[in-house]
Amino acid sequence: MKVGDIALAVFLAVLAVVSAGALNHMNAADRSIDLLGFALAASTALVLAVRRRWPEATLAANVVLLSTYLWLTYPYGPVMFTFSVATYSVGRYLPLNRAATATLIALVVEATHLFVHPASASGLYGLIPSTGFAIIPLAVGVMVRVNRESAERARADAIRERVSDERLRVAQEVHDVVGHGLAAIKMQADIALHLLAKKPEQAEIALKAISSTSTEALDELRATLTVVRGRAPAPGLSLLPDLTDRMSHAGVEVRLNVVGTQRALPAAVDLAGYRIVQESLTNVLKHSPVKRATVKVGYSADAVDIAVSNPANGVPVGDGFGIAGMRERVTALGGQFSAGPTAEGMFEVRAAIPAKGDA
Structure with missing residues (x-):
């Protein structure tokens, strides 16, 4: 694990917990945040500490924890950014076909909360933010990887x-x-x-x-x-x-x-x-x-x-x-x-x- 990854994971965990507490009761449809909600919010971010070494496992753990958090109808918020970091990581550190497959599966699993979370947008409108949190970071990660590989090939040549x-x-x-x-x-x-x-x-x-x-x-x-x-x-x-x-x-x-x-x-x-x-x-x-x-x-x-x-x-x-x-x-x-x-x-x-x- 790199120090930067650990620092990012801790920062996002604190942000997810603090924002979940701040957003509590702002929407009557949301479930009141409790100890389980805080634990799930923090865990979605803490798993990112190993994103560079095990990007697929990190994405899998993140989407399970995040989906559980959303299935239990806890409030939306910056906790969603952890999903973006996880999809960026698979794009950055995995071949394109593996990264795209992993992201598609994760997106399908994550999108199931739209059927149970009362505060989610209905129909296709609900898919827009979920898709954005996955596809855009994936594309950015792929571009960063391709550019770096090109630079490495140029240096090798x-x-x-x-x-x-x-x-x-x-x-x-x-x-x-x-x-x-x-x-x-x-x-x-x-x-x-x-x-x-x-x-x-x-x-x-x-x-x-x-x-x-x-x-x-x-x-x-x-x-x-x-x-x-x-x-x-x-x-x-x-x-x-x-x-x-x-x-x-x-x-x-x-x-x-x-x-x-x-x-x-x-x-x-x-x-x-x-x-x-x-x-x-x-x-x-x-x-x-x-x-x-x-x-x-x-x-x-x-x-x-x-x-x-x-x-x-x-x-x-x-x-x-x-x-x-x-x-x-x-x-x-x-x-x-x-x-x-x-x-x-x-x-x-x-x-x-x-x-x-x-x-």
């Missing part, structure tokens, strides 16, 4: 959508980290296999690079998972020198050019910029026969512009989490993204990301 977005974000982060590391490892492994028989000393250098690259990739993967758990800051554009050094060791010649005053950016913008450069350089490593790229990062007052270009020979646009993932990162932040060949014979990835304010 929103939670599922956020979970799905978070899974996609984690998948993109892992893809960017693992894909970058594996591409570098594969390149060094190919070099090692090619040189193993003819120049074993150079193959050893490539194998050491594989070991170093795999260690760095594992460290970045751990850092990324730590970020997902909310324990550490995500990588940002300030780490581009480290990224370009790793790519140089993997076999891609990278020239980094920063224009404007480098500043702290909002975390989402900083991470997106880093991942765009990382994924673009990984594509160069995997797909371009010319392992050379230029990275330009331009800082302005309200945006950061990123351009990664390399010779276009045979570089595919691709799909999956590559180009598509970069585009989604940028557009989600309200920026503009493009990727494709240029008139100068280069393949260029460009991103302009709004970055008003500092981190």
Whole structure:
């Protein structure tokens, strides 16, 4: 039982008893109120204390007590409101078919007092107030239940959508980290296999690079998972020198050019910029026969512009989490993204990301 339900039940019980005493002898047709009448009036309200847990049982008890009160021709009054609360409760907490059935049965039982109570209206006029005390509260209860269920479904859908977005974000982060590391490892492994028989000393250098690259990739993967758990800051554009050094060791010649005053950016913008450069350089490593790229990062007052270009020979646009993932990162932040060949014979990835304010 909830405290609010108990308080409501006690309030209606006091109201029913006080009003029954006040209305006593106001209509000569009514039976004089006595101890039994007060007990019945109070009981019709007190059963409402469990209306939320057992709405059907509450309605059944209420209609039996109320009908007995009225069959004994005690005076009408606020005691009738207890019937309304009981019918509202079945509409609020039960499926529509059960609520409607229970209310119809209760209304039929309650309406039988019209045949014996001398103060009731005759004929169909007597059914009007009885029906109003039942149908209107039932309809209100059903509407409240439907609205609440709709709100709960909307909240559940929103939670599922956020979970799905978070899974996609984690998948993109892992893809960017693992894909970058594996591409570098594969390149060094190919070099090692090619040189193993003819120049074993150079193959050893490539194998050491594989070991170093795999260690760095594992460290970045751990850092990324730590970020997902909310324990550490995500990588940002300030780490581009480290990224370009790793790519140089993997076999891609990278020239980094920063224009404007480098500043702290909002975390989402900083991470997106880093991942765009990382994924673009990984594509160069995997797909371009010319392992050379230029990275330009331009800082302005309200945006950061990123351009990664390399010779276009045979570089595919691709799909999956590559180009598509970069585009989604940028557009989600309200920026503009493009990727494709240029008139100068280069393949260029460009991103302009709004970055008003500092981190």
